[in-house]
Amino acid sequence: MARSPSDSFRDRFNLSRLAIQHGWLTICCWLAIAVAGLFAFSTLKYALFPDITFPVVVVNASIPLVTTLESEAELTVPLEAQLQSLAGLSKLTSTTTAGRSVISLSFDVGADLAAATTAAETAIAQADLPAETDFDVIPLNLNEAAAVTYALSSDDLTLEALADVAEAEILPPLRQIDGVLRADLLGAGTRSVATQPDSAQGFLADLQNPPTLIRFDRQAALAVQVVKQGNANTLDVVDRVETAIQQLQKDLPEITLTLALTQADYIQAATQATIDSLLGAIAIAVLVIFGFLRSWRATLITALAIPLSLLGTSIVMAVYGFNLETITLLALALVIGIIVDDAIVEIENIVRHMEQGASPRQAALIATEEIGLTVSASTLTIVAVFLPVAFMGGTVGQFFKPFGLTISAAVLISLLVARTLSPVLAVYWLRVQPSPGAGAQPGGEQASPGLEQVYSRLLHWSLYHRWAVVGVAIASLIAGLAIIPLIPQGFIPQLDRGEFYLNYTVPLPERPQPAVPDAAQGQNQVQGEQPEGRASSPQPPLDLGPLPGAEVAAVPMNVPVDPRAFILDQTLADAEALEAAALQLPEVVSVLTTVGGRGQPNQGSLYIKLQTDRDRDTAAVQAQLRQDLPARDGIFTSVEDVQFVDVGDEKPLQVVLLGADLAALQQAAAEIKADLDGRPGFADVRISGEANTADETVEINRQNGTRVATISANLDQGKALGDATQEAVAIAQAIIPPDIQIELGGYSARSDEVLGSFGRTLVFAVICMLAVLLIPFGRLLEPAVVGLSLPLSVVGAMLALLVTQSDFGMVSLLGLLFLLGLLDKNALLLMDYANQLRRAGLKRTDAILKTGLVRLRPILMTTASTVLGMTPIALGLGAGAELRQPMAVAIIGGLLTSTLLSLIVVPVLYSLLEDGWNKLVKNNDPTHRYQRPQDP
Numbered sequence: 047m048a049r050s051p052s053d054s055f056r057d058r059f060n061l062s063r064l065a066i067q068h069g070w071l072t073i074c075c076w077l078a079i080a081v082a083g084l085f086a087f088s089t090l091k092y093a094l095f096p097d098i099t100f101p102v103v104v105v106n107a108s109i110p111l112v113t114t115l116e117s118e119a120e121l122t123v124p125l126e127a128q129l130q131s132l133a134g135l136s137k138l139t140s141t142t143t144a145g146r147s148v149i150s151l152s153f154d155v156g157a158d159l160a161a162a163t164t165a166a167e168t169a170i171a172q173a174d175l176p177a178e179t180d181f182d183v184i185p186l187n188l189n190e191a192a193a194v195t196y197a198l199s200s201d202d203l204t205l206e207a208l209a210d211v212a213e214a215e216i217l218p219p220l221r222q223i224d225g226v227l228r229a230d231l232l233g234a235g236t237r238s239v240a241t242q243p244d245s246a247q248g249f250l251a252d253l254q255n256p257p258t259l260i261r262f263d264r265q266a267a268l269a270v271q272v273v274k275q276g277n278a279n280t281l282d283v284v285d286r287v288e289t290a291i292q293q294l295q296k297d298l299p300e301i302t303l304t305l306a307l308t309q310a311d312y313i314q315a316a317t318q319a320t321i322d323s324l325l326g327a328i329a330i331a332v333l334v335i336f337g338f339l340r341s342w343r344a345t346l347i348t349a350l351a352i353p354l355s356l357l358g359t360s361i362v363m364a365v366y367g368f369n370l371e372t373i374t375l376l377a378l379a380l381v382i383g384i385i386v387d388d389a390i391v392e393i394e395n396i397v398r399h400m401e402q403g404a405s406p407r408q409a410a411l412i413a414t415e416e417i418g419l420t421v422s423a424s425t426l427t428i429v430a431v432f433l434p435v436a437f438m439g440g441t442v443g444q445f446f447k448p449f450g451l452t453i454s455a456a457v458l459i460s461l462l463v464a465r466t467l468s469p470v471l472a473v474y475w476l477r478v479q480p481s482p483g484a485g486a487q488p489g490g491e492q493a494s495p496g497l498e499q500v501y502s503r504l505l506h507w508s509l510y511h512r513w514a515v516v517g518v519a520i521a522s523l524i525a526g527l528a529i530i531p532l533i534p535q536g537f538i539p540q541l542d543r544g545e546f547y548l549n550y551t552v553p554l555p556e557r558p559q560p561a562v563p564d565a566a567q568g569q570n571q572v573q574g575e576q577p578e579g580r581a582s583s584p585q586p587p588l589d590l591g592p593l594p595g596a597e598v599a600a601v602p603m604n605v606p607v608d609p610r611a612f613i614l615d616q617t618l619a620d621a622e623a624l625e626a627a628a629l630q631l632p633e634v635v636s637v638l639t640t641v642g643g644r645g646q647p648n649q650g651s652l653y654i655k656l657q658t659d660r661d662r663d664t665a666a667v668q669a670q671l672r673q674d675l676p677a678r679d680g681i682f683t684s685v686e687d688v689q690f691v692d693v694g695d696e697k698p699l700q701v702v703l704l705g706a707d708l709a710a711l712q713q714a715a716a717e718i719k720a721d722l723d724g725r726p727g728f729a730d731v732r733i734s735g736e737a738n739t740a741d742e743t744v745e746i747n748r749q750n751g752t753r754v755a756t757i758s759a760n761l762d763q764g765k766a767l768g769d770a771t772q773e774a775v776a777i778a779q780a781i782i783p784p785d786i787q788i789e790l791g792g793y794s795a796r797s798d799e800v801l802g803s804f805g806r807t808l809v810f811a812v813i814c815m816l817a818v819l820l821i822p823f824g825r826l827l828e829p830a831v832v833g834l835s836l837p838l839s840v841v842g843a844m845l846a847l848l849v850t851q852s853d854f855g856m857v858s859l860l861g862l863l864f865l866l867g868l869l870d871k872n873a874l875l876l877m878d879y880a881n882q883l884r885r886a887g888l889k890r891t892d893a894i895l896k897t898g899l900v901r902l903r904p905i906l907m908t909t910a911s912t913v914l915g916m917t918p919i920a921l922g923l924g925a926g927a928e929l930r931q932p933m934a935v936a937i938i939g940g941l942l943t944s945t946l947l948s949l950i951v952v953p954v955l956y957s958l959l960e961d962g963w964n965k966l967v968k969n970n971d972p973t974h975r976y977q978r979p980q981d982p
Contacts (some may be wrong), residue, residue, distance in 0.1 A: 062392075062414035065466035066407070072470045076354060076463070083357025083620030086364035091279045093371035094313045098444045099276065100188035101159040101164045105129070105149040107181035114743045120176055122147040126751050134162065142746040155444045159185050189276035190227050193259060193283045195307040196270045196291060197262035197638065198233075202300050208268055209234045211301065216270055216294055223286045232640060233260030233268040233613055233828055257647065259618045261639040262306055264625050269306060269638070279369070286312035296607050306638045307653055312543050312925060319377035319924025327382040327915030328352050334911040335336035338903060344393050347471045351389035351463045352382065358459035359452060368448045372926055377452040380933065381921060383912030384428060384457050388421050388464035391971060394904045396472045410469040418465060418503050420878040423822040425461040427874075428867035429454045435863065438803045441796065442856070444557030449860070454747055501949065505898045508528030508950045509891060515954045519838060519947060526841035529848050530751040536767020536853025537698075537797040539928040542664045543688050548628065548652040548671065550560070553680040554613065591711065613647035620681060621650050627674045628652060633660040633667050650699050665763035672729060684730040685760060697730065697758040698767055700791030701774050703782060704752045712738055714782045715755035721777050722757070728774075733757050749789075766853055767793055785790050800856045811863065812836065815870060822878065827963060831955045832873045838951060839865035839944040846939020852932040868912065869944050873952045875901045880956070890960070894953045902949070909945045915937050 065072045087383065107125060111117045120144045129151060130138050137152040153162045163185040168947045170181060198216075200208050212231050220229035235257055241668050260269045274283040295303050331352065336345040356378060368374055395417050399409035436450030476723050508515045618641045628637050633656045641650040656667060668685045675683055686697070701718070715733040734756040737744040747754050757778070761770050771794040790798060812833065819829040845864055847854055876897055883893035919927075919934035 060415050060418050061465045062418055063411060066410055066414075069470045069474065076467050079131055079361070080354060080357050083354075086560055087357065087360040089364050090360065090368070090370045092281050092313060092317045093279060093369040094309070094316060095371055096373055096445060096448050097189070097277065097367075097369065098441070099156050099159070100184040101153040101155075101157045101162055102188060103151040103163050104184040104186060105151070105166060105170065105181060106146070106184065107149070107179060109176055109179045111145050114142055114746055117145055117147060118142045118746050118748075121179065122149070122152070122746075122748065124173045124175055124306045125149055125170065126748070128173040129166060130751055132162070132165050132169060136480070138750050140748045142745060142748070155441045159187055165738075183223050187276040190273055191309075192271050192307070193274040193280050193309055194272050194287050194305070195232075195638070197260070197304045197306040198268040199265065199304070199681045200271060200300055201264065204267060205233070205268060208301065211298065212268060212270060215298060215739050216301075216303075218221050218291055219294065220272055220287060222269065223272075223283070223290060225275055225283040225286065227273045227275045227278075230271045230273065231268060232258045232271055232643065233266075235259055235614060239859050245620045256642050256645045257614060258640055258642040259614045260641075261618060261621065261625070262304065263636055264622070264629070265370075269640070270303075280309050281313060283350045284308055303614060306636065307545075307655070309628055312545075313542075315924070316372055316926030317370060317375060319926055320372060320379065320930065321370075322924060323919045323930065324375060324379040324382070326918040327379055330914045330917070331386050331911040334907060334914060335386065338907045338910075339394065339397060339759050341389070341397070341476075344397055344472075346466055347476065348386060348389045348393045350471070351460055351468065352385055354463050354467070355385045355456050355460040358462075359456040362455035362459075363448075363452060366448070366451060368452065371448075372929060373446065374448045374452045376930055376933070377449045377914075378456065379930070380860075380937075381453050381456045381460075382915050384425075384864075384868070384871075385460040386911055387868075387908045388425060388457075388460050389468050391417060391421055391875065391904045392464045392468045393472060393476075394549045394907065396469065396476065398900070400476065406473045410473050414465070414469050416882065417875075417878070420874050421464060422461060422671060423818060424455050424874040426821075426870040427815040427818045427870045428457050430818050431811045431863055431867045431870075434807045434811050434814065435860075438807055442800050446860075451976075471746075498902065501902055502895065502899060505895060505950060505953060508954050509894065509957065512954045512958055514956070516952060519951045522841045522943070522947065523837050526837075526844045529844050530854065532855040533844060533847045534764045534766030534851060535772075535797075536855035536932075537793050537800065538766070538856055539853055539932060540665070540687055540698075541928050543925075543927055544656040544658060544660075544664055544941055545688050546654055546664060546668060547686045547688065548624060548654060548675075548683060549649070549686055550621070550624060550651075550681055550683045551646075551649050553649050597830050610642070610647040614642050617641045617650050620678075621652065623676045623678070624652055624683070627676065628654050628671060631667060631670060633657050663763075669762060670798075682732070684732070686730075697732070697760050698793040699728075699759045699761060699770050699774060701757045701771075701778055702789040702791045702796050703755045703757070703778070703786050704789060705750065706753060707785065707787040708735075708738070708743060708746065708753060709740070709915050710783060710786060711735075711753060711755040712779070715757055717781045718757050718774070718778050721781070722759060722774060725773070725783060727762045727770060729760045729762055731757065731759040756794065764851075767797055768853075768855070771797065797855070800859075804856070804859045810864070812866070815866070819870075819874070822874075823881075828874075828877050830959055831877065831952060832870050834871060834955055834959075835873055835948055835952050836866055838947040839869050839940040841940075841947075842943030843936040843940035845943075846935045847932065849939075850935050852935045855932065857929060858932040858936040861933040862940065864933075864937055865940040865944060867882050868908070868941065869948055871908070872905050872945065872948045875905060876948075876952050877956055880953075890957065894957065898949065898953065905945065905949065913941050 104357045105125065107121055109117060109121050111120065125147060126138060126140060126149065129135070129149065132151065132153075134154045134157045135151055136154050138149065139152075140146075140147060140149040151162070151166060153159075163183055167183050171181065198208055198212055203211065209231060217229045217231060220226060260267050262269070272281060272283070272287050291303055295301075327347075332345060332349045335348050336342065339345055339348070361379070363374065364368075392414065395413035396406075396409045400406060404412065432450050432453040434450070436447045436454070438446065577604050618639070621639045621641065625637050625639060628634050635655045635657055637655075638653040639650060640653070641647070643649075643651055654671075656664060660667075662670075664687075669777050672685055684697075703711050703714055712733075712735055715735075717732050719733050734747045734754070735745045747756065755773070757768075759774070761767065771790065775788060775790075782788065789795070816829040816833055819832060820826070823829070839862065843858070843865060844854075846852075847858060852858065879901055880890075880893045880897040883896060884890055888896070916934040916937050919930045920938055922928070922931040
């Protein structure tokens with residue numbers, strides 16, 4: 047029979063033959079890669095999430111106007127007109143109050159912050175503004191976050207004396223540490239902040255070092271807060287700071303420095319838990335391989351693919367500057383099943399030929415030529431699935447770039463191991479006894495005789511009742527899609543970090559003097575002068591857009607002395623009842639109270655640290671605290687999770703109303719809030735512009751040039767973000783008048799962005815995958831079979847998510863991508879070997895039946911190793927398990943059903959589609975016609 051184009055390409059693509067001919071050179075090359083990988087691995091740093099730059103530029107403009115509406119018209123609108131056309135600008139928000147406009151410019155992730163700042167300054171210079179306008183342009187890198195905070199106390203020193211020692215002895219050495227942006231002293235009140243700061247740096251200085259008061263575990267204290275540089279590794283910075291603090295503690299025995307807050311503990315716990323899951327997956331994969339092959343030599347050769355692939359991947363990660371963080375470690379844990387899959391198929395096929403009586407060298411040459419092209423094509427399709435993930439746009443793309451590249455590198459390196467080192471080691475080391483009667487029974491020992499018989503009969507029946515099988519597959523797909531609305535719709539699972547914030551706001555006291563200046567004072571202010579001994583222009587709250595709650599100090603007008611010290615004292619006094627409620631909970635270890643930390647002297651924040659070993663998770667403790675908080679008139683409280691990037695007290699649910707009529711916006715927002723307040727699952731519901739009344743407009747919020755009112759809320763445990771967003775939007779749509787539009791903000795908007803990005807990526811990945819399949823087959827039949835069988839992975843994945851009540855969000859979508867790649871590999875193994883048998887002279891039905899038996903063992907080995915390897919992750923053990931668990935649950939459920947369906951449905955579709963094609967082109971070749979099998 048003439049050789050097909052696939053056979054010719056298969057010969058040219060047989061890299062294994064070359065590796066076997068130069069065996070020792072192959073071994074030496076992989077030894078060199080292993081050594082280089084060890085060195086690369088030693089250079090990788092631990093982190094919680096990928097390094098992403100969130101560039102924000104804040105424009106703080108002021109003008110001596112009396113009303114908020116005038117300030118909007120003469121200040122905010124002209125500035126927005128110039129700024130909204132800046133290149134790379136993703137979002138523009140503003141907050142306008144009487145005499146001041148604060149505009150937040152959020153640029154695309156990864157944008158150059160310096161260039162964005164320069165562009166903003168240039169645009170402002172071209173704006174048509176009143177001559178007396180004063181403004182500051184402030185660049186903010188949200189990665190410049192507090193890495194560690196120490197509480198300072200002393201039995202011998204007063205707080206004032208303690209502050210003197212801290213400024214002279216503690217802060218200077220900390221500021222010299224590599225990776226530290228600054229070290230701030232908190233709790234010293236207004237002593238270090240001038241009443242009238244320098245005009246050029248006053249706003250920025252007050253933003254970075256506002257007057258604060260501190261209490262640690264209900265005792266007055268100071269605190270040293272170390273802020274890391276944006277590109278510095280948190281663990282490295284914290285380690286250096288801890289070393290310096292230990293020395294300072296020895297040098298200053300009269301002062302007690304107590305660790306109050308650190309990012310390092312959770313990062314270390316989460317990365318260690320992921321590493322443990324990775325090691326567990328490796329161990330389980332090795333045990334599964336041994337259970338099937340029952341040869342420690344074959345098991346060891348196959349298992350070597352895991353460390354070599356991981357070490358090779360470490361080289362790629364080091365080149366790209368990736369860290370060992372949750373996302374990359376999750377990728378490595380996920381890819382263990384794929385890494386070992388190629389080696390499983392290669393070694394299993396070699397073992398099978400040796401069981402038939404071939405020598406190790408003959409078996410390696412025959413086996414690698416037999417499946418080499420299939421293994422290579424199937425691995426390339428997985429790259430085609432995951433590589434597009436690395437190039438998604440926006441924040442999601444930057445977040446998952448390390449994920450896509452890490453998986454792609456790992457599977458490509460595992461392919462090289464399977465195609466080169468595995469057959470070489472099999473030639474030199476593998477010893478298998480031929481099976482009894484091997485010559486009469488090609489194929490040797492398979493999974494198990496009983497399982498073979500069951501599968502053979504089922505496959506035989508399925509080929510006899512093909513349309514019934516197709517009907518079952520379609521019904522399964524419909525069932526899988528039907529249960530999607532029943533699954534909690536989420537975004538990124540909230541991590542149970544064992545820490546959270548209790549933020550609160552108290553009413554400002556009455557102004558001690560009339561707010562309206564006399565005529566002479568008003569004239570002086572219009573001319574840009576301040577009355578002697580008085581504070582500078584009023585400083586209303588600063589909305590930093592992506593930093594809700596991060597605000598600049600508000601100083602009442604016409605107060606002869608700085609009132610912030612008095613307000614800070616009053617705000618700290620109001621924290622006592624909140625601290626008592628928190629400390630009475632048995633899970634609470636410590637409470638660090640900071641007043642004025644976000645610039646507002648009437649705002650405070652309690653950082654609450656929980657025990658590592660506790661019976662209740664963080665969400666349950668938060669719910670209990672909300673119930674126990676004392677109700678006091680005028681005091682607003684909000685329980686906030688610790689975020690990946692410190693964005694103030696941003697809440698996950700945000701619904702934004704857009705319109706021109708301020709009164710209508712405020713009325714609609716208030717009605718929506720009233721409805722949400724009475725619904726289960728919603729907590730800490732707030733609306734923007736709450737200070738506005740029918741008689742006075744205190745604050746105007748705008749987004750991308752349009753007036754807005756924002757409704758935001760936290761969610762109780764068990765309330766999924768997607769479900770809550772749909773509920774809130776439905777309520778809003780029933781309330782708002784026709785001239786008001788609805789948009790989403792916060793995590794609600796990002797959830798839609800994720801689904802859209804993944805949808806486009808999924809379509810592109812499937813197209814790339816099907817295009818790759820044309821290489822080994824040279825026709826559309828096999829890619830069509832794969833394309834039609836891909837949805838089968840949805841059934842089990844959706845059912846598993848429903849049963850475990852795991853969120854259907856970004857992480858579970860990654861699991862679905864994995865399922866597509868693995869299902870594709872199984873289908874390729876079946877169809878390629880069937881084609882080989884048919885070219886050898888077997889009829890199609892006989893080829894399908896024999897292929898099923900021969901390929902049953904490697905498919906089951908891959909499925910078992912992956913499912914069992916994902917089990918520790920699916921159990922949700924260790925820190926950060928909330929992020930890993932939905933993906934593992936989706937993979938396990940999807941694999942259990944898709945493997946069963948693919949072993950049956952793929953052969954059925956293969957025969958049905960070929961029959962249809964033959965009828966279409968009127969192909970009368972008897973080897974291509976369907977032979978109806980006899981009843982089993």
